[in-house]
Amino acid sequence: MIDLIDVHKSFNTQHVLRGVNLHIPKGKTTVILGQSGGGKSVLLKHMLGLIKPDSGQILVDGVDITKLSDKKLFAIRKKFGMLFQDAALFDSLTIGENVAFPIREHKRLPEKKIQKIVKEKLALVGLEEHAHKMPSELSGGMKKRAGLARAIALDPEILLFDEPTTGLDPVMTKKIDHLIIETQKNLNLTCVVISHDMASTFRIAHNIAFLCQGVIAVQGTPEEIKNTDHPVLKEFLEGFLRHQEA
Amino acid sequence: MKTFITFLGRITINILGEMGGMAVMLAKTIILTFTPPFRIRNLIKQMEIIGVNSVPVVLLTGLFTGMVLALQGYYGFKKFGGESLLGATVTLSMTRELGPVLTALMVTARAGSAMAAELGTMKVTEQMDALAAMAVDPLQYLIVPRIWASILMLPLLTGLADAIGIVGGYIIGVKLLGIDPGIYVQRTIDIVQLRDITDGLIKAAVFGLLLALIGCYKGYHTKGGAKGVGEATTHAVVIASIAILIGDYILTSLLM
Numbered sequence: 001m002i003d004l005i006d007v008h009k010s011f012n013t014q015h016v017l018r019g020v021n022l023h024i025p026k027g028k029t030t031v032i033l034g035q036s037g038g039g040k041s042v043l044l045k046h047m048l049g050l051i052k053p054d055s056g057q058i059l060v061d062g063v064d065i066t067k068l069s070d071k072k073l074f075a076i077r078k079k080f081g082m083l084f085q086d087a088a089l090f091d092s093l094t095i096g097e098n099v100a101f102p103i104r105e106h107k108r109l110p111e112k113k114i115q116k117i118v119k120e121k122l123a124l125v126g127l128e129e130h131a132h133k134m135p136s137e138l139s140g141g142m143k144k145r146a147g148l149a150r151a152i153a154l155d156p157e158i159l160l161f162d163e164p165t166t167g168l169d170p171v172m173t174k175k176i177d178h179l180i181i182e183t184q185k186n187l188n189l190t191c192v193v194i195s196h197d198m199a200s201t202f203r204i205a206h207n208i209a210f211l212c213q214g215v216i217a218v219q220g221t222p223e224e225i226k227n228t229d230h231p232v233l234k235e236f237l238e239g240f241l242r243h244q245e246a
Numbered sequence: 247m248k249t250f251i252t253f254l255g256r257i258t259i260n261i262l263g264e265m266g267g268m269a270v271m272l273a274k275t276i277i278l279t280f281t282p283p284f285r286i287r288n289l290i291k292q293m294e295i296i297g298v299n300s301v302p303v304v305l306l307t308g309l310f311t312g313m314v315l316a317l318q319g320y321y322g323f324k325k326f327g328g329e330s331l332l333g334a335t336v337t338l339s340m341t342r343e344l345g346p347v348l349t350a351l352m353v354t355a356r357a358g359s360a361m362a363a364e365l366g367t368m369k370v371t372e373q374m375d376a377l378a379a380m381a382v383d384p385l386q387y388l389i390v391p392r393i394w395a396s397i398l399m400l401p402l403l404t405g406l407a408d409a410i411g412i413v414g415g416y417i418i419g420v421k422l423l424g425i426d427p428g429i430y431v432q433r434t435i436d437i438v439q440l441r442d443i444t445d446g447l448i449k450a451a452v453f454g455l456l457l458a459l460i461g462c463y464k465g466y467h468t469k470g471g472a473k474g475v476g477e478a479t480t481h482a483v484v485i486a487s488i489a490i491l492i493g494d495y496i497l498t499s500l501l502m
Contacts (some may be wrong), residue, residue, distance in 0.1 A: 050375050070383065077381040088376035091367075102380045132444075 001026040001064070001158065001190045002047055007056035011040060016042050029184050031201045033236065034211035040160050040194040041085065043211060047192065048080055048160065054094045056200030058160075078106060081156035085163045087147030089135040093121070095146045096131030101178040103155045120206045125179060141172035144221040148179060150185065159183070161193040177203045198240035210236075248451065253446040268463045271385070275393050275459075278386040292297075296392070297399030298451040303356060304403045305410050307348050308340070310397040312411030315339050316418035317495035320425075333430040334437035336415030341425050341438070341446040343407040350453035351401060353441060354486045356462035361392055363483035365465025375464075383478050389466065393458045396450075400454030445501045460486040 009017040016039040023048075024030050034040045045051040046058055049065045057064045068076065068093035089098050099118045103109065109117075111184045121127045124144035134187075135143060144164060151159060164180065166225055177200050195201050201208060201222075208225045210218040210233045218230045230235060230244040270339045314335045323329045365388060368374050374384045465480035468474045 043373070048379055050378055074383065077379060080379065082376070084372045084379075084381040085374055086371060088372040090373055090376070091371075100383075105380065105382050114444040 001061065002192070003057075004046070004057040005059070006041075007046060007059040009039075009046070009051065009053050014052055016214060019048075020054050020211070020214070022216050022219070024190060024192055025207065025230065027188055028206040029180070029193060029204050030203040030209060031193045031195050032211055033195060033198075033201060033233070034210045035232075036196060038211055039214060040196075040211055042115065044160055044162055044192065044194050045084075046081060047079060062107060063200065066171075070228070078154065079157045080160060081151030081153045081154065081158070082160040083144065083147045083162065083164055085137070085166060087143040087151070089143060089146055091135050093135075094131065095127060095133050095138070095149075098135070098146060099131075099150045099153050103152065105219055106154060117153065121153050122146075123150045124152070124183070126229045139173065141168050144168070144176055145179065148176075148183070152183060155187065156189070158190045160193070161195075163194050163196070165195065165197050173197070173200055174203075180204050196236075198241040264463075267467065268459055271389065271466070272393075272455075272459055274385055278383065278390050279394065281386070283386075285387060285391050288387065289395055292391045293399055295360070296353065296395045297403060297490045300353050300399075300403055301406065303352050304349050304407050304473035307352050308345065308407030308410040311348055311413040311492075312336055312340055312414030313345050313418045314421070315344070315411070316415040319415075320419065322424050328431045329425055330433050331370065331437075332419045332423075332425060333415065333434035336419070337412050337434050337438045338442055340415070341408045341443045342409035342461035343446070343494075344499075345411060346400075346404045346446045346450040346453060347490065349404045349407045349450060349489045350457060351487055352402065353396070353403065354361075354381050354457045354461075354483055357396070358457040358486050359441040359479050361484045362465040362468075362479045363475055364476040365389075365462060366468030367464065369466065370471055370474060372389055376424045386481050392462055393455065396454040396458030397451050398454070402456075404447060404450035408443065410437075447502065449494065449497050452493060456489045456493055457486040460489060 002018050004022040008011050008015070009018050022032075032040055032043060042051060044210075047055055047060070049058070049068070053066055056066070058078070058116060062075065065073060065076055081123060089095070090101065092178075093101065096115075096118050098122050100114050103114050103117055104218075113221040118131065119128055122131055125148050127142060127145055127149060127188065130138065130142065135146070138146060161180065164176050168176065180191065180193065181204055183189065191204075193201075203237075205222055208220060208222055208226070209216045212230070212232050218225065218233055219230050225233070226237065228237070316332060318327060319335045321330050323332055323335075338450055351435070365374075368388070377384045416430065418428055420426045461482045464485070466476040467479040470477075
């Protein structure tokens, strides 16, 4: 579905991605783990073409998006939905209008039908009663759920999540994880999740990739990851297990 | 000495880089203007924000500028008995120079800063990335309507400032200082030409382009959080104001 081949990216003197090779399988949830500031969000934005790599290929359904014109890239992006770290809701629009935004942009539908879809999507994330509210009136968790409703408004094939549970309490984290699992299963989506939350990762992942020092150092199923020999990933796991025991 | 040369070199590179970036943004704006979908609703909304909402401040600026011009002009003309030229002087000053420049500076302070702050906030909160992720070109959705709204509204606002400034000058000259109204108006009609007004309106359209392009560019390229937004807003206002004053000199010499 998505393949990254030898992707390099630098910002000024900082070499963030140093030859990333990664395969994202169709219809599965892949979690990309890594330390904070390690380039996970940069990697995710490469998959959407929001950032262009210095070198390397990014194939979406076999098409190298690094070589596409803006017009063709925008067409490819219609396959995607993305939930940003802080939801990135348009603060001048209500929650309902936020969810309606991509539908109005890309589909010629009567207003009644648009409102029906908005209601459906908000109901999926448990926010049907909050359609009229502005983003500033919502809590962090509600914003993320509203962002998810907007991300699935056009029924995308691929859903990208940038740290969906960062800054949330454990109860809300579990709720969001559950939402990701349900959405992935019900809509048969390909999901890519950026995270450094191990508990969340093991709940939602079919595959896990570990980004370390600009490369995918380890990739495998959750079971394979649990038995890793990679020293940094091991530290991640040990920290997680200590936290669980406590 | 070496440090000073390095400093100068860095500033030159920065200025050239920013000018290049703005030229690229302008070129993309022109291309996207003629590429569907056409964002007419956004254009009208921006015309309201930049134009209609600026009317009170522009009227106030124009009125008092015309009034003070009349007072100052009368003080000078009285010295050699040229009071009858006051109406024409106020009108020429307003239409050719002060109307367009002061209107542009006021709109820069009010709407140019708002453009940089709003776009900058959208940038740092990833709302622009969200637009792009939803296959909506942020340049076409956000920048193109702002630039065209500014180009279209500045001449209209300048026209209002000119008119109210001329009225202000008349009130001071005729009602307060006692110049004969017939002479005041007739001398103005004799001296002022249509071109004096149209040249000012052309200037206003160019200033509209400058202030919107700079405000949008600084907002679109904002980095960092709240501090970055604050810096982008300040830079936008300062750079746009300087660009308007330099542009004014260049345009005046070209239109003479």
